[in-house]
Amino acid sequence: MTVDKASPFVIPTIDISAYLKDPGSPEAKKIIEDVRNACMNTGFFSLVGHGISKELQERVFNASKAFFALPLEEKRKLKAPPLLNRGYEQIGSQALQEDTKPDMKEGYYIGMHISNDDIQAKLHPEMVGENIFPPQLPAEVMKEPTEQYYKEVFKVGCKVMEILAKGLPYGDDIFKEFLADNPICSLRLLHYPPQVESDEKQLGAGAHTDFGAVTLLLQDDAGGLEVLNNQTGDWIPVEPDADAYVVNVGDMLAMWTKNIYKSNTHRVINKSTKDRYSLPFFFDGAPDVKLAPFDDSEPVGGRVLTVEQHMLERFGTTYGRAKVEVAGA
Ligand SMILES: O=C(O)CCC(=O)C(=O)O
Numbered sequence: 283m284t285v286d287k288a289s290p291f292v293i294p295t296i297d298i299s300a301y302l303k304d305p306g307s308p309e310a311k312k313i314i315e316d317v318r319n320a321c322m323n324t325g326f327f328s329l330v331g332h333g334i335s336k337e338l339q340e341r342v343f344n345a346s347k348a349f350f351a352l353p354l355e356e357k358r359k360l361k362a363p364p365l366l367n368r369g370y371e372q373i374g375s376q377a378l379q380e381d382t383k384p385d386m387k388e389g390y391y392i393g394m395h396i397s398n399d400d401i402q403a404k405l406h407p408e409m410v411g412e413n414i415f416p417p418q419l420p421a422e423v424m425k426e427p428t429e430q431y432y433k434e435v436f437k438v439g440c441k442v443m444e445i446l447a448k449g450l451p452y453g454d455d456i457f458k459e460f461l462a463d464n465p466i467c468s469l470r471l472l473h474y475p476p477q478v479e480s481d482e483k484q485l486g487a488g489a490h491t492d493f494g495a496v497t498l499l500l501q502d503d504a505g506g507l508e509v510l511n512n513q514t515g516d517w518i519p520v521e522p523d524a525d526a527y528v529v530n531v532g533d534m535l536a537m538w539t540k541n542i543y544k545s546n547t548h549r550v551i552n553k554s555t556k557d558r559y560s561l562p563f564f565f566d567g568a569p570d571v572k573l574a575p576f577d578d579s580e581p582v583g584g585r586v587l588t589v590e591q592h593m594l595e596r597f598g599t600t601y602g603r604a605k606v607e608v609a610g611a
């Protein structure tokens with residue numbers, strides 16, 4: 283499909299409940315088509331009918347608020363090296379965009395809890411291992427809701443991967459290896475303070491594409507997420523919708539499909555006058571899977587990375603860049 287140059291920039295709303303009920307139904311076929319079209323067009327869609335309860339989502343937002351309200355000195359203790367995708371990162375740790383100030387957001391990563399003695403953790407010590415939680419917050423406040431939520435969004439993410447496979451011409455099991463043996467995913471709690479002064483170099487999250495296969499994002503009602511319309515250069519706001527996950531294609535899907543599926547640029551600026559909280563869930567997959575085009579043609583850029591190599595490169599670039607800024611400040 284070619285995108286009509288005059289076509290408006292649309293982030294469609296796709297209700298997947300009929301697919302969840304019966305993946306063989308005619309309604310499910312339409313959902314597969316709609317998801318495929320969204321991936322080829324803007325790389326974004328708004329997913330409803332996911333089945334995750336408001337109550338659980340609310341508990342996770344509350345966990346996030348309780349955590350970020352802790353004193354900075356206590357939050358700073360919550361790191362789990364050599365793991366890169368667990369624990370706390372303070373404001374200014376990452377610069378998702380080049381030539382900007384480091385991002386004005388703080389975050390907390392939670393993953394699949396796997397013992398550090400497990401062979402997978404030993405093989406992939408930067409990406410696979412144990413979750414950590416602040417001792418100050420009772421388990422029912424942070425650990426339980428966030429780990430439960432991780433499980434439920436993971437299940438929806440697996441369904442999205444299944445729907446994606448069915449919309450591609452490479453067989454329904456094209457992501458089998460990617461989804462095998464506890465694929466790496468991260469739930470990220472994010473907090474953006476309000477940006478009182480407008481400074482074009484200071485973003486909440488600088489313009490970037492996501493690193494993984496897909497992202498499932500829940501945002502609160504503050505607004506501030508914007509997607510780039512590549513044809514016009516305009517930034518299109520993604521309006522908050524409490525019922526919806528903003529789902530977007532990440533770099534891995536773009537690499538596998540040679541950019542037929544668009545890993546689109548987006549950014550966050552919290553222009554509201556209150557704190558903004560969001561919960562992206564990144565589906566990054568099995569670390570040894572190769573990010574080579576599915577059609578066996580030459581990869582864009584000529585180089586094939588594994589999931590892990592790609593993730594470490596993107597973590598290294600975006601966190602490394604912020605370190606340089608801080609050091610030179
Ligand atoms: O906070 C958001 O709404 C989006 C964050 C984001 O794009 C990311 O963490 O990759």
Ligand SMILES: [Fe+2]
Nearest residue numbers: 490491492548
């Ligand atoms: Fe993102």
